[in-house]
Amino acid sequence: MKHLFPVFALIALLAGLALATDVSADSPTDTPGAARLALIIGNSGYRSVSELDNPVHDARLIAKTLKGLGFSVTTAVDLGQIEMKRAIAQFGRDLRAAGSDATGLFYYAGHGVQSFGNNYLLPVDVALSDAADLDLMAVEAQTVLRQMASARNRTNLVILDACRNNPFENVADLDESGLAEMKAPTGTFLAYATAPGAVAMDGEGNNSPFTKALAEQIAVPGQPVEQAFKEVRRAVLAQSKGQQTPWDTSSLVSDFVFAQAPPEPVLTAAEMEELQLWRSVQAARDPVQLMLFLRGYPEGQFAGQARTLLAEVMAEELSGSSSANSSGGSAxxxxxxxxxxxxxxxxxxxxxxxxxxxxxxxxxxxxxxxxxxxxxxxxxxxxxxxxxxxxxxxxxxxxxxxxxxxxxxxxxxxxxxxxxxxxxxxxxxxxxxxxxxxxxxxxxxxxxxxxxxxxxxxxxxxxxxxxxxxxxxxxxxxxxxxxxxxxxxxxxxxxxxxxxxxxxxxxxxxxxxxxxxxx
Incomplete structure (x- = not known):
């Protein structure tokens, strides 16, 4: 028995070295009260099932983009089951230590399957011949949600580009396509590369259509997360000619943007007065107020917008007037x-x-x-x-x-x-x-x-x-x-x-x- 301890120590050391080879991490943020932590995993080099071309490229693209947006990013590629679980567990610990104001983001690209309504992320060493062994060989997606929910932080984002072809179509009781829809714990935004039960494209270039659009949209300054994923959906629908529809579900309770909008320029008192009046008039959408605004600021910085809005509002009102006239009397x-x-x-x-x-x-x-x-x-x-x-x-x-x-x-x-x-x-x-x-x-x-x-x-x-x-x-x-x-x-x-x-x-x-x- 006394010889077993050195053996276990050696195994642990080798596992740690293997994980260190595939995982790179940025130093934690200096302001833990506003920390942004991300765990990015991309699995391409599968050993027993079909390999995928783009997940590693996708993971690195998202990691690079998030680093530029102030996230402390841990990037892990081609991980086995043990390494995946360790990376997820460590991510949970980091998120709990970051405080209640922290933002957590988990991104996964690779094979994923569903069974009996549960979703599973597949490590590169997965080998499956019986559907009953799936939870023993893979990583249940719910594990990620539990780790993030345990931090009780304000905002969590989970993004899964894992709905590619099912690598276990020949395994009995494991022939369902895509992923199942999961319930988002409070304060969580869940995004999928395609609709529940559907299959996403791996992509012809270095990145999947979903991840390519995602990297572009999260970098748009001031764009809310909901709008960002709406734009991603539009882009993927257009590229796939309607064959792939990205999906998301949200239980967020606070606003979140990936890229902060640049600060507004310092305005003079007159410019501030014009801005405040314009915001009021714009919200009111009243043609008389718009005309009065244009009388006061005919060449102002918002004059063009005001003229466009006036035409739009007048058209709306006159359209209603025209409908009323058609049913009785002339205006x-x-x-x-x-x-x-x-x-x-x-x-x-x-x-x-x-x-x-x-x-x-x-x-x-x-x-x-x-x-x-x-x-x-x-x-x-x-x-x-x-x-x-x-x-x-x-x-x-x-x-x-x-x-x-x-x-x-x-x-x-x-x-x-x-x-x-x-x-x-x-x-x-x-x-x-x-x-x-x-x-x-x-x-x-x-x-x-x-x-x-x-x-x-x-x-x-x-x-x-x-x-x-x-x-x-x-x-x-x-x-x-x-x-x-x-x-x-x-x-x-x-x-x-x-x-x-x-x-x-x-x-x-x-x-x-x-x-x-x-x-």
Whole structure:
């Protein structure tokens, strides 16, 4: 008996040396109250079952990524059963010593099987001929959960890329595919490379699709763990063409991110005020508040986001309004009964009209831009563009005499007619105007003339000079009537004072024409 002790000591020493050969560990963190500990195991070189190409590569990729994220990492590859159990036991001891605020992470890549609802991780020395011997030859996954739960720490993560092909398909009572779903103890996030009962791909390159996506997503600054694995799922589904769906289940009670977001820059008092207001307005999703925000910060750092959100919110509200109108009544009532007689094949939807009227009421650049984002080819798109151009140039009134800007940029020579007499406006009746270029011409004729001055300030002459209005505006009698009818609404009266390439008389004539039923 006295010779047995040296023999056992020698065996223990050799086992320890073998484990040291396959296991590398970083030094523990200097702040145990916020420690991040990880045990990474990758088994590829199986002796009695089919070898796997990628688990060792996968383990090293995840280990390298986690080290860069502040984890104290223990990496172990190609371990037998005894070495696996020892590594897991030591991980449990380290986690218990790290304190209640610590985070524990266990990652395993290699063969894994399920039997009677239990999952088993296979060491490289596994040799199995009878399913009853599985728990004697493998490592039950529940062992890892028990070790981590015993630490009573705040957050634990268990990631299993172990759902590859079943190496024991020929063993009776051991022909189930994939892994079984496990219950996550409180404070635990469980992730699988694929859905319960399904098989994951080992991958054609050096890494499995799951682990490759995982390494990319956990390095995204500020991304919550739940969102990270959602992105992993999307990536794997896309790469596998829907054949592999990563799975996760969670009982986390606190927030966790792998990579901390960079600290926000130091802001001035004015910038902080803008930021706080933007956050409030963004959360409220109220179009009036958004418009007011854009009025106060038209060129601010959040102006682009505010315009996009305004368009989105207006579209949502108007979509609901349109649905309500379809079931009874119109959201926009004409100011003149005669206008209701116009049957236009290009009449805009109630939602579009309501959105443009809202922009007219607000009179804000952002409101017109929001309309154009929602209806870039809408019935009122041209009018919105003119409003935007006027707002940007600071021009808010139309020349009363209608000759100031026309003199600066005269239109092409047009046949002159004697000054017409005022009367009811029809599509074919001559208009009365001090502007020589349009006096005596009807609306039908004017749309074929060239503008008296640029429709948008600064527009190169080649775009408008000697061009007919209809070639740019795609005017037709029906479309022109639709626009003219909008001037009957009280909300549209402000538009009558805006610039028009043919002067204010055209807009006023259009209103009169619409009031008469677009005859």
């Amino acid at each position: 926009v009532q004409s100011a003149e009964p005669a206008a209701a007689q116009v049957a236009s094949p290009v009449a805009p939807a109630a939602a579009e009209t309501a959105m443009f009227e809202a922009a007219q009421t607000a009179g804000e650049l952002a409101a017109y831009e929001a309309y154009l984002q929602s209806y870039p080819a809408g019935v009122y798109a041209e009018m919105a563009q003119i409003e935007i151009a006027a707002l940007r140039s600071g021009t808010s009134t139309d020349p009363i005499g209608e000759g100031t800007q026309a003199a600066a940029a005269p239109a092409q020579a047009a046949p002159t007619k004697p000054l017409a007499e005022a009367g009811p406006v029809t599509f074919a009746s001559p208009l009365v105007s001090d502007l020589e270029q349009i006096n005596g011409f009807s609306l039908e004729e004017i749309v074929e003339l060239s503008p008296a001055f640029p429709p948008i300030e600064g527009l190169p002459e080649s775009y408008w000079k000697d061009q007919t209005c209809s070639s740019c505006h795609q005017w037709s009698r029906e479309r022109l009537c639709t626009q003219a009818t909008t001037y009957l609404s009280l909300n549209m009266q402000r538009s009558l004072s805006k610039q028009h390439p043919f002067g204010g008389v055209v807009k006023r004539s259009l209103k009169s024409w619409a009031a008469g039923g677009c005859q």
